[in-house]
Amino acid sequence: MIVATLGPKGSNHMLVLRRYVEARGLADAQVKLFDDFPAAFAALVAGEVDRVLQCTAHFSHADCVGRYMHRAFPVDAFVAGSHPLALLARREVAAPRQVARQPATRYYTDLSSFAEEIDAPTTVAVAEGLLTGCFEAGICARQALDDHPDKLRLLEDLGPALDVWVLYGTEPLANDSPLLV
16 A cells, blocks of 8 residues: 655654554555645546545645545544644844744744744745744744754744544545444
8 A cells, every 4th residue: 555645754744644554554555755735636546646644734635625526535534643843943043033834833823923924835844944044933843943952942832733634545435434424
């Protein structure tokens, strides 16, 4: 079985997929990472992957559900936490004016003190942008601070986000599935 989700390595999607594979006893499952969900769902309906895992909080979720209705079906759903998140800033920026965030994280804390909000595709991209100097502050995995305490500082600890996750396949659930209500 090939299960697709959003990359890159280190993303929340990859973290939760690893947990899912372990919890469901799918040790032989292969993982394929995509840059975006439209490409992952296209691969699913083309038969290139067997499943797609997507967080319902992801900004493309509604579009994918609509675009692939009657071709991609929810086959499992569960709740899982993300990497612990934090609002971080570059250590050398005393008063950050810009903040980067993945769109799903835009309401995780009050960002009104920042003059500019910048969309990033993933929290991994936010962390990378902080470390390369592209962003002054951002919401990303707290691990980035643990890995780079000399470059980053904590503005606010946010903890993990608890979200609903859906696994999609190309065959609908049987009428007697316990997931159907």
